[in-house]
Amino acid sequence: MNVSYYIAKRYLRSKSSNNAINVMTYIAITGIILGAASLFIVLSGFAGLKDFTLKFTSIIDPDLKAETATGKSFFITNQQLQQLDSLKDVAQYSKIIEERVVLNYDQKNYLAQIKGVDANFQNVVAIDSVIEYGNWIEPESNEIMVGWGISNNMSIGVLDYAKPVDIYVPKPGTGQITSTRNAFNTVRTLNVGIFTINDKFDDSHVFASLSLTQKLLNYKPDQISGIEFQLTPEADEDLVKQELQTILGNQVVIKNRAQLNDALYKMLNTENLAVYLIFTLVLIIAFFNIIGSLIMMMLDKKKSLNTLFNLGATVKSIRRIFFLQGSLMSIIGGALGLLLALTLILLQQRFSLVMITPSLPYPVNIKPENILIVFGTIVALGIIASKIASARISKRLVSSGQ
Numbered sequence: 001m002n003v004s005y006y007i008a009k010r011y012l013r014s015k016s017s018n019n020a021i022n023v024m025t026y027i028a029i030t031g032i033i034l035g036a037a038s039l040f041i042v043l044s045g046f047a048g049l050k051d052f053t054l055k056f057t058s059i060i061d062p063d064l065k066a067e068t069a070t071g072k073s074f075f076i077t078n079q080q081l082q083q084l085d086s087l088k089d090v091a092q093y094s095k096i097i098e099e100r101v102v103l104n105y106d107q108k109n110y111l112a113q114i115k116g117v118d119a120n121f122q123n124v125v126a127i128d129s130v131i132e133y134g135n136w137i138e139p140e141s142n143e144i145m146v147g148w149g150i151s152n153n154m155s156i157g158v159l160d161y162a163k164p165v166d167i168y169v170p171k172p173g174t175g176q177i178t179s180t181r182n183a184f185n186t187v188r189t190l191n192v193g194i195f196t197i198n199d200k201f202d203d204s205h206v207f208a209s210l211s212l213t214q215k216l217l218n219y220k221p222d223q224i225s226g227i228e229f230q231l232t233p234e235a236d237e238d239l240v241k242q243e244l245q246t247i248l249g250n251q252v253v254i255k256n257r258a259q260l261n262d263a264l265y266k267m268l269n270t271e272n273l274a275v276y277l278i279f280t281l282v283l284i285i286a287f288f289n290i291i292g293s294l295i296m297m298m299l300d301k302k303k304s305l306n307t308l309f310n311l312g313a314t315v316k317s318i319r320r321i322f323f324l325q326g327s328l329m330s331i332i333g334g335a336l337g338l339l340l341a342l343t344l345i346l347l348q349q350r351f352s353l354v355m356i357t358p359s360l361p362y363p364v365n366i367k368p369e370n371i372l373i374v375f376g377t378i379v380a381l382g383i384i385a386s387k388i389a390s391a392r393i394s395k396r397l398v399s400s401g402q
Contacts, residue, residue, distance in 0.1 A: 004317050007296050007308075008324035021296045028289035029333045031350050035283040036337025036378050037344070043370040046272045048363030053268065056198040057261050060125050062094075062228035064237070065260060066244060066252040072099065073225045074251045083247045084227075089235035094121040095224045097213040102184075103146075103206065104166040105154050112150060114167065114206045116213025124230045127195070127207075134158040134193030140211050141275065145193040149203030164188045167206075169216055187216050227252075252258060280377060287330075287385040294326050294389035302397065309398040318398055323390040330382020334375050341374075342366065 015022050068074045076095065084093055097116035102109055119139040122128060128136065137143040144165060146156055156165060168184040189208065196202055214221065227248075231240055241254045248254075258265050298305070305318055345364050347353055352361035 003313075004320040005324055008321050008328060009299070011321070011325050012328055013174060016297065016300050018296075018300050021293070021300055024289065024292045024296055024328075027115060028286075028293040029329055030334030031285075031286035032330060032378065033337040034280070034384070035286045035342065036334045036374055037341040039276070039279045039283065039343040039363075039377070040338055040370060040374045041344060042275055043272070043374065044341070044364045045362065046268075046275060047365040047367050048372060050268045051273070051365050052363040054261070054265070056200075057264065058257060059130055060127065060197055060201065061257045061260055062124050063231040063235075063257065064229040064241060064244065065246055065255050066227040066229070067255060069251055069253050070226055073219065073223050075220070075222050076224055076227070076248075077222065080247055084244075087240070087243060087247075089232050089240045089243075090229050091232045092123040092230040094118050094124045094228050095210060095226075096121070096228055097210060097219065097225045099169060099213070099217055099218065099225070101132055101206070101216070102168040103150070103154065105156050106163055108154050110150060110154050112146075112206050113204050114144075114208055114213060114216075116208050116210045118210040119123075124228050128197045130197050132194045132196045133193050134191075137192060137207060137209055139209055141209055141273040142187065142189045142212055143192045143209070144189045144212075145195055145207040146191055147202035147205050148194055149199060149299045150206065151191075153203070156194075158194060159190070159192060161190065165191055167208075167216060171218075185216055185218065186214060209264050213369060243349070270374055276373070280381075282348055283377065283381055287381050290329060290382065290385045291389045293329075294322050294386065297325070298389075298392060298397070302400075305393075305398040306400070309395075315393060315395050315398060319390040319393040321390075322393065323386045326386025327379075327382050328388055330378055330386070334378030334382070337378070338374060 016025075083092060095118050097114075099114055101111050101112055101114045104110075122136065131145070132148060134145070137145055144167075146154075146165075150156065157163075165188075167187050167189055171183060171185055189212070189383070194205070210224075213219070214223065229240075229244070232239065237256060245252075245255050308318060309315075345366055348362065348364050354362040356362050
């Protein structure tokens with residue numbers, strides 16, 4: 001067995017004759033345990049919040065989406081549709097049209113985003129699960145479904161035949177506007193349902209049939225603004241993106257869920273990084289206790305170190321003793337901290353110890369990468385602290401032990 005490692009373990013297990021050193025050592029190890037536990041709990045909490053937040057967007061987000069690269073629309077040919085049908089990794093796809101419109105209901109106007117979808121849209125995303133009232137729109141109809149925010153702001157009810165919802169969109173062209181009739185395309189619709197997904201989407205979106213939207217915008221039957229895809233469970237996303245790009249060409253850009261919500265993902269990742277850095281700073285402060293504990297131990301063991309030096313131990317091997325002792329303290333403290341944190345997180349998942357609302361427990365999620373991040377951070381900081389402390393060992397110190 002390595003002599004330095006053997007002595008480091010003995011120093012770690014044995015108590016010092018000086019009670020102050022023992023107390024300082026206990027404080028240092030406790031600080032590492034609590035620091036590691038706190039860091040992992042916070043990262044798991046943010047992972048849970050991230051999954052909880054993305055759950056509301058993923059309901060209406062497809063696995064992949066083809067958006068027009070330039071302009072507002074592109075044309076899809078029958079040959080391209082046949083090629084899309086032949087892709088084995090694409091389970092379903094839906095043609096869509098999106099555009100800004102003005103809603104008019106009971107003398108109230110509201111700026112919204114209309115999303116025209118074909119009959120296959122229900123198979124691509126789980127839209128039925130977010131319908132709060134009413135039913136989904138019928139294909140090839142003048143029916144619409146509005147978000148909860150729009151319904152609340154405009155007092156739009158469900159199946160109110162006496163008060164239809166008029167949808168306006170400006171006509172393309174140039175020149176002076178002489179009348180409202182000449183400036184806007186208009187369709188009269190009936191609201192048949194209300195959906196709720198998240199505040200941003202509920203306040204801005206209206207679903208309609210693809211044919212109604214094409215009529216409103218004067219689009220041709222093969223003119224659309226995007227295609228949404230649902231992939232099979234075993235599909236390779238990157239490979240499918242390449243195949244779709246080959247079929248649809250440069251007229252479209254293929255995006256996955258993360259790219260569709262890039263601002264939200266960036267915000268969540270930035271917050272996660274900021275919290276990690278803040279808690280790492282706290283850990284750095286805690287590791288000063290390790291440095292102090294090791295230095296105090298060196299001074300207490302001067303006689304023993306002098307004996308080792310006289311027996312032929314080198315200064316380098318004596319430094320290694322305290323380097324290994326500090327590293328072992330960090331590894332053990334980090335492991336115990338992770339064990340404590342895992343226990344608390346499992347209890348939260350099982351018994352909902354902390355609640356956001358009376359019916360909503362604080363979401364937490366155990367991710368293997370967070371375990372590696374926390375343990376790696378603890379070990380790295382422990383090695384640095386041990387290296388700094390062991391560098392205090394000098395020939396003068398070990399040769400003058402009395």
